[in-house]
Amino acid sequence: MKTLKILGAAAAVAAFVSFSNAADAAVIDFTSSTQFPSINAQPLTGSVHGRSFQVTSQPGGSVFGTDGINAGKCSGLSLACDRDGLGVSNDEIDGDRESITIEFSSLINVVEFYVLDLFTSRNGRNQEVGSYRTFDGTTWSNLIDFTADSNEVVNSGDIGFLAVAVNLPVKAIEWSYSGANDNVGVGDYAVAGLAVTPLPAAAWFLLTGLGGLAGMRWLRKDRAADAA
Template identity: 30%
Template sequence: MATDTNHGSSLAFSSGGVSGTITAELTGIGSGMASPAIIEEVGDGLGIRSSWIDPDDDIDSEGFEETMVFTFDRVVQLDFITFGDVDSDDDWTISVNGTTVNSQSDPFYFSNYFSNIWADTFTVSAFRDGLLGLNADDSFTIQSFGASVVPLPAAAWFLLTAVGGLFGGRWLRGSRGAAAA
């Protein structure tokens, strides 16, 4: 049996040039009076333990609405999320750049749902009301997510090359004038 690891209300990560923080948040009636949400690492992924009302370590919104916030140190390209401990009646809400999608896709590929997948934050939430009209007993974890460093756009390389060409041309003209004198 896997041992649960308590990470407090936030967890730092870094891999492949992508780094940031994962934070657990609670919303809903009475959430301001609750003890801070705790990120729990269990055998099937990361979950949230929200209070004594909800000792479960999945993202399940028992007691309070639970949200896991992924914040990156810079803008990244969001690739995918995989979920753990998923049942057929689980559904989740994913938000990026002010756009929200309700889904049951596992793995969840950002490019299938969002037109702009460059962001510095995204959230994954479970709510008590059965978002897709299904049974309201959501209970899942985040197994993994993929994000890539955003490459310097081709237009920026073109601009740098053009500026370099201008300075190179001035340098060549300057050296020719000195040689002729």
């Protein structure tokens, strides 16, 4: 019975951690002229949840660019949509040697990120594709592709919005060009922002402690059975 109570408490803490993370989510919004009055500078810097970050682009020395979007299409999104977001040299990532990286001073949980100008062709046969990878402080992950929403149609007044779930602790994340084409223009997109939460270190320590208590109880039961 005590073991069940311990496991129940652990589950409750885990649920609390999940709820707290959702409640504590903050959006780094590159489309916001309030958060980032000027984005034509390198590195672009800021802070969130007690961590500093900087954003750079490749090739080195290039500047971020932006253009206007149909802000009316942003209703219901977690973005200001004063601008498209971040691109390289011009208003988007549109070449196989171009990338944008955000690096944090310490690990942070990336819930999801947002891109704009990622479209599906009018005939629905082709979708633009971007790529990203994450860095955990030791190694980079493999590239992961993300594909335009089929409802975000090029030259239709849509904004090419896509939210991509990550849900990982990361030290850095990099976005790059995949080379895919939408049958209208090059496969390109703008990095609009990302939602992040602090790592719940104290809660995980509590979970570890509860797990240890459960393990000790099982060990004592095993020893008692052996003695009998």
